[in-house]
Amino acid sequence: MLGGQPIIILRENVERNRGLEAQRSNIAAAKAIASAVRTTLGPRGMDKMLVSGTGDVTITNDGVTILQDIAVQHPGAKMVIEVAKAQDDEVGDGTTTAVVLVGSLMEKAEGLLVKKIHPTVIGQGYRMGMEKALEILDELSITIDPYDRDTLVKIADTAMTGKSIESVKHKLDGIVVDAVMTVAEKKDGGVIVDEDNILIKKQTGETMDDAELVSGIVLDKTRISDDMPKKVAGARIALVASPMEIKKTQVKAKIHISSREQISAFSDQERATLKKFADAVIDSGANVLLCQKGIADAVAYYLAHGGVLAVEDVPEKDMKFAALALNAEIVNKAEDLNKENLGFADLVEQPENAEILKISGCENPKAVTILLRGSTDYLLDELERAVVDGTRVVMDVMEDRKVLVGGGAVETELLMKIHEYASSVGGRVQLAIEAYAKSFEVIPETLAENSGFNPLDKLVDLKNAHSKGKKNAGLNVFTGKIVDMLKEGVVEPHRSKRQSIQSSAEAAILLIRVDDMMITRETGKMPGME
Numbered sequence: 001m002l003g004g005q006p007i008i009i010l011r012e013n014v015e016r017n018r019g020l021e022a023q024r025s026n027i028a029a030a031k032a033i034a035s036a037v038r039t040t041l042g043p044r045g046m047d048k049m050l051v052s053g054t055g056d057v058t059i060t061n062d063g064v065t066i067l068q069d070i071a072v073q074h075p076g077a078k079m080v081i082e083v084a085k086a087q088d089d090e091v092g093d094g095t096t097t098a099v100v101l102v103g104s105l106m107e108k109a110e111g112l113l114v115k116k117i118h119p120t121v122i123g124q125g126y127r128m129g130m131e132k133a134l135e136i137l138d139e140l141s142i143t144i145d146p147y148d149r150d151t152l153v154k155i156a157d158t159a160m161t162g163k164s165i166e167s168v169k170h171k172l173d174g175i176v177v178d179a180v181m182t183v184a185e186k187k188d189g190g191v192i193v194d195e196d197n198i199l200i201k202k203q204t205g206e207t208m209d210d211a212e213l214v215s216g217i218v219l220d221k222t223r224i225s226d227d228m229p230k231k232v233a234g235a236r237i238a239l240v241a242s243p244m245e246i247k248k249t250q251v252k253a254k255i256h257i258s259s260r261e262q263i264s265a266f267s268d269q270e271r272a273t274l275k276k277f278a279d280a281v282i283d284s285g286a287n288v289l290l291c292q293k294g295i296a297d298a299v300a301y302y303l304a305h306g307g308v309l310a311v312e313d314v315p316e317k318d319m320k321f322a323a324l325a326l327n328a329e330i331v332n333k334a335e336d337l338n339k340e341n342l343g344f345a346d347l348v349e350q351p352e353n354a355e356i357l358k359i360s361g362c363e364n365p366k367a368v369t370i371l372l373r374g375s376t377d378y379l380l381d382e383l384e385r386a387v388v389d390g391t392r393v394v395m396d397v398m399e400d401r402k403v404l405v406g407g408g409a410v411e412t413e414l415l416m417k418i419h420e421y422a423s424s425v426g427g428r429v430q431l432a433i434e435a436y437a438k439s440f441e442v443i444p445e446t447l448a449e450n451s452g453f454n455p456l457d458k459l460v461d462l463k464n465a466h467s468k469g470k471k472n473a474g475l476n477v478f479t480g481k482i483v484d485m486l487k488e489g490v491v492e493p494h495r496s497k498r499q500s501i502q503s504s505a506e507a508a509i510l511l512i513r514v515d516d517m518m519i520t521r522e523t524g525k526m527p528g529m530e
């Protein structure tokens with residue numbers, strides 16, 4: 001600053017919004033984003049159809065998918081979308097909730113600004129309210145045994161309701177929970193789960209009911225020769241990283257070798273080398289081979305005659321995953337193979353009419369595959385999103401061991417308790433804390449509205465139940481009755497609510513404090529500039 005006056009030189013292409021105008025603009029943007037997703041909230045929420053510039057269609061109920069797909073320009077709106085992304089990264093569920101909460105917090109802030117309450121005071125009140133909310137959340141949380149399968153199934157079920165997959169949800173619940181429980185590892189008195197150890201594969205053509213959990217891996221590969229078996233029971237599987245071919249042969253690389261005479265087209269020395277590759281595999285006792293690189297036709301010929309089912313050019317990622325699933329070791333060269341580094345599976349099979357290789361029935365796998373089937377790509381994609389949400393919440397709960405009830409019960413408890421707390425604070429900041437408390441109303445209200453019930457009536461009913469000490473009272477979105485959500489089995493990870501409360505408040509506080517926005521527009525090259 002020079003002499004008290006700030007000197008700001010802005011380029012012509014910078015648009016500037018100041019004071020109330022900047023605040024209004026951010027509030028409007030946050031509300032617009034929230035209203036774009038709020039109709040999808042809850043089991044009876046509606047789906048959205050998104051059409052991209054290139055005409056690709058997505059039909060989804062998933063908050064973060066909707067937000068990632070719609071192009072927004074407004075910086076305030078972008079921040080709200082960041083909240084959804086953070087929620088998705090940290091938790092895997094609760095994205096709509098987080099965004100709807102930011103919208104509500106901004107709307108309540110608007111009311112406070114009109115009453116001439118300074119943004120700093122609003123920020124302070126919101127922060128105090130958030131801290132109180134997190135405290136209450138801890139008190140409300142229910143500790144569970146991480147291996148309590150029944151509860152884990154309920155967690156998966158709550159996260160997967162409302163997607164257009166209702167008919168197979170119960171089957172998927174079990175698949176998801178068993179997948180996570182299989183790959184979960186006990187460590188330092190706790191449980192950790194690595195998401196990367198669960199692979200989700202999609203296959204079009206069959207019905208959704210055919211979804212299955214494969215204790216092993218599904219590769220997008222087929223056997224390299226028709227002379228190889230299509231099915232190997234009691235599989236002993238070799239994993240080889242190097243190519244099984246000779247770099248320069250005198251024979252054209254791509255002739256198909258099907259008879260002994262053609263083999264003799266190779267020089268004796270080449271033939272010996274190629275046969276050695278195949279023999280190394282067969283001698284190790286393997287009857288299935290996954291090779292990360294190419295396998296020469298001659299080698300394939302010898303392997304087929306040895307009864308070995310082989311696939312080539314398996315991506316490195318899949319090789320590593322197979323090693324985990326099979327408890328096997330990837331050897332560099334075929335000659336390093338022995339009984340110890342092979343993996344075992346009940347069955348390796350190339351199903352009829354499918355370009356896949358399914359390796360199933362691995363013993364104690366550290367990695368598993370969820371194989372989804374469906375008639376269309378839209379359905380498969382939504383199915384995948386639901387399964388991803390389901391696996392993520394089950395992981396969260398196995399790691400944290402803490403759950404909370406859903407159906408608006410926690411939000412009702414929060415809004416009442418925080419309101420009570422506000423009155424103990426006093427001053428202007430009390431108004432901000434009260435507004436913070438009130439912003440939670442949006443969750444039970446929206447759940448009611450999306451289910452065709454009167455939001456105000458349901459909110460009153462909920463408050464009445466909670467004032468009688470019924471902490472778990474929530475809305476049954478199918479009957480409209482206020483019921484005990486724990487008994488209904490509507491449970492969610494503690495992590496999900498914690499994250500949505502924290503990130504929504506932080507985003508709102510940040511946005512309210514902005515009173516000067518400078519937006520540079522892309523204008524291309526300025527005349528006269530290089």
Ligand SMILES: Nc1ncnc2c1ncn2[C@@H]1O[C@H](COP(=O)(O)OP(=O)(O)O)[C@@H](O)[C@H]1O
Binds near residue numbers: 043045062158477
């Ligand atoms: N069976 C149910 N009954 C009542 N509420 C439910 C039920 N299942 C889920 N909910 C509620 O729906 C909300 C989550 O909706 P959802 O559309 O999955 O959005 P999000 O993206 O926030 O996860 C939560 O408030 C949750 O408690």
Ligand SMILES: [Mg+2]
Binds near residue numbers: 093094095158160389
């Ligand atoms: Mg959800």
